[in-house]
Amino acid sequence: MPEQTTDHPREESALDELARDDSSRKRFLRTLGGAGAVGAFGVLLAACGDDDKKDETTGGASGDTTTTSASAGGDVDIVNYALTLEFLEADFYKQVIASGLVKDPKVAELAKSIGQNEEEHVAALTAAVEQLGGTPVAAPKTNFQPTLDKGLETVLMTAATVENLGAAAYFGQAGRIKSKEILAAALSIHTVEARHAAALNQLVGRGFKGKGPLEGSLPDGAFAKPLDMKAVLAQAKPFIAA
């Protein structure tokens, strides 16, 4: 295979670092508050430049082979990764609705409608993998029972957090996608995940900013932050049955 193209050198994304490292995060927030939006944006631009160069870091997490930079392998892996997350989400809402925990008809309607969106994402991403000549991943075996057992409040809080995770996950891949068609599709799903996230976090009363990094309807203020595959999969792991 050819060498990694020079425009995709390997490097940890500064934004990823920010997302994980509390002290970096505080620095970032200080920049936001201190130098104002322009300064923050400068950080964002610099960070996101690196974001494009982090194939090894993120790819390594899923064991993919992003060294084949010229092939569609990267996009297939990314779409399959998104598909896995959508499978998880879709199954979660299905189980939540089946559990009968949700009594409020308005909340039930929202959960159902979000669940339907996720099903459509699953179908679209499955088709996208096939269009790219890849093999769609199988639906993972999920493990939501412990969450369901904790009752409605935990269930809704979990849904709200997971949607913030989903939005950050899509954004985290945007710069890595090679195909413009796949990018356009990913973006149109990304913003729907963001809508879900805002609505659910509002519903559970977390306000604009919650206590944790994936909590709140506008958890990062005016500029959303991405998460790489490794960080996302670490968060999603408890919901995947061994």
Place this chain on the structure above:
Amino acid sequence: MQTNSTAAPELAAIKVEGLTRSAFLVRGTLAAGAAYGLGAVGPYVSRAMAQAGGDIDIVNFALTLEYLEAAFYQEAATKVQGLDGELAKLVKEIGTNEQEHVDALSAAAKQLGGTPAPKPAVDFGQSFASKDAFLKTAVTFEDTGVSAYNGAAPAIKSPDILAAAGSIVQIEARHAALVRLQAGESPAPDAFDKVLDMPAVLEAVKPFIKA
């Protein structure tokens, strides 16, 4: 103001002045031509790639939208009767976010070596006459913002600008959901956010822009 058939009549009624030609060209995404899901995306993308200006045009296009939004919420905060409690807080928060987007995009246009689009002169018509009228226009603004960014993004050449657009569009989507909830509407009415097509929209909004 004429009322023409456009997908966003509330926006069409808003007068925009002071646009540079390049900002105007990309600004074309304001209405119409929605594409859904994966199947529809291919032809859209190739059209967009053929039509879009460079990154500076796209950034200035976004900047113009953000100027409109920022002004919209700033005016709303003082003009809409009965803005209280959670809604008042939301208006303030969104207005602040949009102003941050304005500042960031102005800086980005300069970083790219361009001249930031000027702040347009705006007239929001009857949008502040009532809470309902305000929410209706707010929903249109935010949904349109999402579609505009999503539509322009695949044509962006610089990874930095793409990342910035992705970061901002996610916030627009969150705003959209929050104002939709306030308006009693579904926060996410479609599984795929609509993508707005520039050339088609250019035609649709032309009558509403002062020469």
